[in-house]
Amino acid sequence: MRSGLLAAYAAWILPWILVSPAALPAGQATAEAPPNVVVILADDQGWGDFRIHGNANLETPNLDSLAQQGARLERFYVCPVCSPTRAEFLTGRYHPRGGVRDVTRGGERLNLDEYTIAQAFQAAGYATGLFGKWHNGSQYPYHPLARGFQEYYGFPSGHWGIYFQPPLEQNGEWVRGTGYITDDLTDRAIRFIEGNQGRPFFCYLAYNTPHSPFQVPDRFYDKFRDKPIELRHAGPEPENIDVTRAALAMCENIDWNVGRLLESLERRGISRDTIVIYFSDNGPNSTRWNGGFRGRKGSTDEGGVRSACFIRRPGVIPAGRKITQIAAAIDLFPTLVDLTGIPCHPPKKWDGMSLAPWLLGQRDDTVDRRVFSHWNGRVSVHTQRFILDHQGRLYDLENDPAQKVAVQSQFPEIAAELSRAVATWRKDVLPSSRDDRPFPVGYREYPTTYLPARDGVPSGEIQRSAPAPNCSFFTHWKALSDTVTWDVEVHTPGEYEAVLLYTCPASDVGSLVELSLGESRVTAAISEPFDPPLRGAEFDRVPRTGESYVKDFKPLVLGTLRLSPGRGALTLKAKEIAGEQVADVRAVVLRLLP
Numbered sequence: 118m119r120s121g122l123l124a125a126y127a128a129w130i131l132p133w134i135l136v137s138p139a140a141l142p143a144g145q146a147t148a149e150a151p152p153n154v155v156v157i158l159a160d161d162q163g164w165g166d167f168r169i170h171g172n173a174n175l176e177t178p179n180l181d182s183l184a185q186q187g188a189r190l191e192r193f194y195v196c197p198v199c200s201p202t203r204a205e206f207l208t209g210r211y212h213p214r215g216g217v218r219d220v221t222r223g224g225e226r227l228n229l230d231e232y233t234i235a236q237a238f239q240a241a242g243y244a245t246g247l248f249g250k251w252h253n254g255s256q257y258p259y260h261p262l263a264r265g266f267q268e269y270y271g272f273p274s275g276h277w278g279i280y281f282q283p284p285l286e287q288n289g290e291w292v293r294g295t296g297y298i299t300d301d302l303t304d305r306a307i308r309f310i311e312g313n314q315g316r317p318f319f320c321y322l323a324y325n326t327p328h329s330p331f332q333v334p335d336r337f338y339d340k341f342r343d344k345p346i347e348l349r350h351a352g353p354e355p356e357n358i359d360v361t362r363a364a365l366a367m368c369e370n371i372d373w374n375v376g377r378l379l380e381s382l383e384r385r386g387i388s389r390d391t392i393v394i395y396f397s398d399n400g401p402n403s404t405r406w407n408g409g410f411r412g413r414k415g416s417t418d419e420g421g422v423r424s425a426c427f428i429r430r431p432g433v434i435p436a437g438r439k440i441t442q443i444a445a446a447i448d449l450f451p452t453l454v455d456l457t458g459i460p461c462h463p464p465k466k467w468d469g470m471s472l473a474p475w476l477l478g479q480r481d482d483t484v485d486r487r488v489f490s491h492w493n494g495r496v497s498v499h500t501q502r503f504i505l506d507h508q509g510r511l512y513d514l515e516n517d518p519a520q521k522v523a524v525q526s527q528f529p530e531i532a533a534e535l536s537r538a539v540a541t542w543r544k545d546v547l548p549s550s551r552d553d554r555p556f557p558v559g560y561r562e563y564p565t566t567y568l569p570a571r572d573g574v575p576s577g578e579i580q581r582s583a584p585a586p587n588c589s590f591f592t593h594w595k596a597l598s599d600t601v602t603w604d605v606e607v608h609t610p611g612e613y614e615a616v617l618l619y620t621c622p623a624s625d626v627g628s629l630v631e632l633s634l635g636e637s638r639v640t641a642a643i644s645e646p647f648d649p650p651l652r653g654a655e656f657d658r659v660p661r662t663g664e665s666y667v668k669d670f671k672p673l674v675l676g677t678l679r680l681s682p683g684r685g686a687l688t689l690k691a692k693e694i695a696g697e698q699v700a701d702v703r704a705v706v707l708r709l710l711p
Contacts, residue, residue, distance in 0.1 A: 151317045151457055152430060153391040154238065155310075155378070156449070158206070158321070159371060160199060160250060160328040163401025164423045165408045166368045172406055174348050175365045179376035180427065183395055187429025188438040188476050194445045194499060195398055197414065197421045197492040199275060200225035200252045202398040202446050203323070207233045207253065207264070209450030209467035213491065213546050216554070217253065220275045221571055221586045224552055226254035227264070232463045234450045235265025238319035241459035246309040247271065248302045249323035255572075256556050257563035262289065266321070270305045274571065275587040277325055278667040279653045280332040289563060297334050299326050299367075303374040307381045314385065317457075322378070327367035329402060330664050332656040337366040337373070348406040351519075361405040363658040389431045392456055394449065396426040411520040417490045417497035417507050419520060428476060430456070440475045443501055445488045448472050487535075489542050496539050496547075503528070505535040555606040555684050559613065564709040568687065570702060573601045582701075583665030590665065594699040597691055601702065605634070606684040609709055613678045615639055616706040617689075618670040622648040627695030632675050632705065634687045639676030643700055647671035670703040677710070 165172050169181040169189075196202040200220050201212035208215055208231045216228035227233075239245045246268035247261050255273040257263050270287045277283055280298045284291055295301045306322045326333075341362040350356040375395065382388045400414045400421040401407050412418030426444070428434060433456075447469030454461045455473035474480040485501040495507035502515050511525040511532040525532035558566045571586045577599030581589040591601055615632050623646035631640045651666040687707075691699045 150390065151241070151243075151459065153310075153318050153320070153387060154243075154453060154457065155306075155320045155322065155382075155391060155393045156206075157375060157378075157393070157395045158203070158249075158323045159395075159397040160323075160325045161399060161402035161414055162327055162368060162371070162397040162425075163405070163407045163413070163420070164397075164410065164425055165406045166327070166365070166401065167425055170408060170425065172348055174344075174346055174361075174406065175369055177368065177372040179372045179379060180395060180425075182379070183375075183393060183427035183429045184437075186431060186436050187393070187427060187434045188440055190426040190428070190444050190472070191439055191441050192443040192499075193396065193424050193426035194422045194443065194488050194490060195396065195424045196446070196490060197399050197417055199250075199328075199398045201492065203252050204231075205446040205469075206449050207231070207235070208465075209234070209447050209463070209469040210465065211447065211468050211489065211491070211546050213548055214465075214468075216548075216552070218548065218552055220252070223554060223556060223572055225252055225275060226259045226554065229258055230464075232465065233265045234453065235261075235319065235321070237265070237450075237454065237459060237461045237463070238457075239265045239267065241457075241461070242317065243459075244268075244309075244313040244316055244318040245321075246306070246318070247321045247323065248306045248309065249321075250275075250277075250325040251323065255569070256558070256566050257560050258557065260563065262563065268309060271302065271323065272325075274569070276328055276585065276664060278330065278588040278664050279656065280326070280330070281656050289565065297370070299324055299370055299374055300334075303378055307378055310378075310381060311385070314387075324371060324374075326371060327364045327402065329659075330653065330657050330661045331360060331363035331367065331659045333363060333366045333370055333658065337370045338363065338658060340369070341366045350404040350406060351409045352404065352411065354404045356404045357659070359659045360403045364401070364403060364405065366658075389433075392428065392430045392453065394426070394428050394453075396446070396449075397424045399424070409519045415492065417492060417495050419504065419514065419518065422490045422497075434476050435478045438476070438478065440472070442472070442475050442483045443486065443488055443499055444472055445469060452476070487538055489539070489546075491547070496543060498535050498539055498542070500535070503531060503535070505532065505539065509536055511535070555604045558605045558607050558707055559609040559611070559680070559709045561609060561709065566707045566709075567704050568603045568605070568707065569704040570601075573603050573689075573705075576600045576602075581665070583663060585663040585665070588665045588667070590668075590670070591702040592698075594691065594702070595694070595697065597694065599699075600688055600690045602689075603687040603705065604684070605687045607634075607680045607682050610681050611679070612710045613680055614708045614710055615675040615678050616708070617641075617673045617675055617700075618703040618706065619643060619673055619700040620647050620649065620668060620670055621700040622646060622696075625696030625698055625700070627693075628691055628699040629693040630675070630689065630699065631692050632678070632687065632689050634678060634680060635683075635685050637678045637680055639678055640692060641673060641675040643673060645671070645673075670701075672706070678707070
């Protein structure tokens with residue numbers, strides 16, 4: 118049994134393995150021919166990273182065509198960072214309601230009692246597929262295959278450390294990606310569309326670019342390598358022109374890939390039967406031109422939360438329509454329910470509203486609603502005209518979109534009203550307790566659980582390979598008192614094969630390691646050296662500052678744990694140390710045996 122399983126693991130020795138709706142508007146889908154849905158989400162692409170928004174530094178003809186052939190939401194808001202926006206799109210609800218409090222170490226997980234847009238479309242008979250970055254939970258049942266997606270190809274973490282031939286997950290198995298990640302994800306999405314010609318499909322294409330590390334193929338970067346950057350960041354913060362060049366090249370690569378997908382819809386004669394939505398998850402990841410808005414990724418100001426949003430369905434959504442009604446990621450779920458006419462009765466109330474009447478040309482007025490943005494305790498609120506920032510300063514966005522002059526003294530009643538609204542929102546939405554969710558282990562539907570370094574807690578001298586946990590591995594394991602623990606909850610009692618993903622130079626071979634949970638423990642010696650080089654720097658256009666470099670990791674079968682249901686600390690430690698250090702560790706893998 119062990120040798121067979123070890124052979125299976127060895128086959129995928131991969132780099133750093135991680136492991137009630139509104140009535141249907143007139144003229145919309147009939148039961149006989151429900152429209153397909155393609156949702157494309159970029160990662161860290163700012164509002165200003167589009168030619169149609171006035172950025173002459175780059176060309177984005179395919180993305181611009183979505184706005185020209187469909188509708189452009191002029192005032193569309195997302196969250197300041199990645200996982201919260203993804204959760205709000207998935208649920209139609211503000212992200213703290215669903216337990217999303219962080220971007221790593223478990224805080225990115227979407228609560229299991231939340232109902233997702235993928236579940237709604239799957240229940241309506243749609244084929245559902247996700248291709249790309251998930252970032253709302255890695256372990257089943259937080260995993261996308263338990264949240265309404267029937268097909269999954271991508272990575273569940275917050276960011277990835279290498280974009281060329283990366284390790285990616287395909288329906289629970291780890292495989293080697295093909296070529297550049299954005300191209301590969303688009304290929305997979307097109308393949309999914311081609312394979313579901315006979316039924317409606319819901320395709321979620323979640324790119325992880327232009328998020329750092331800044332890697333992009335030569336054919337896109339060469340244009341920008343020595344290109345003068347004419348439009349520059351307008352604020353006092355310095356702009357790194359090399360980062361700007363790389364990010365813009367990555368945006369042009371996205372545009373090319375979106376063009377390939379749109380051409381595929383056209384070639385198959387289903388463009389008019391398909392709703393396509395494009396948006397980004399937060400503001401730009403560097404100080405570059407962004408329309409003069411204040412703030413960038415991580416900020417609750419306009420530049421951190423205002424995103425492009427283009428929605429197209431030829432013949433149904435009027436071409437070239439510009440919608441000034443403020444809108445947000447929480448609106449996309451109810452909007453798509455209306456536009457497709459699927460039956461949907463979410464168990465929890467949406468915070469968003471349907472934008473279908475504006476998209477269909479049935480409304481041109483505006484509703485002076487409030488849209489809240491939150492990150493790391495900071496809250497801002499938008500109305501149709503104003504923003505109250507996280508410091509309580511009021512700005513008139515109609516006349517001052519750059520937030521240069523605070524106007525609370527001119528509009529004291531509005532400032533006071535919005536301050537009260539923020540206080541109420543904080544009390545109603547923000548969690549009052551710390552995140553106390555363990556990592557689930559052991560489901561028959563998904564027997565293999567990856568517990569990556571990202572989710573572990575090191576002690577003693579053990580360090581992460583980089584400041585950002587998402588892509589890290591553990592290193593500097595040098596003392597018998599050093600440990601790594603994972604807070605886990607075992608779902609199914611039984612025997613679990615335990616595997617350590619490690620690297621170790623020949624000079625350090627021979628250490629004895631132990632993995633334990635409760636009274637059950639296994640020990641094994643690291644008897645084979647495996648010391649591959651770090652990878653990733655050879656593709657970087659700009660030296661990275663947060664993400665770890667990557668390397669291959671070797672599986673070592675530690676033994677079989679007999680586990681009972683319940684919560685406990687899965688603990689990794691050394692019993693004997695043969696050299697200067699024990700090993701570097703990417704993950705522990707637990708597999709529920711038949």
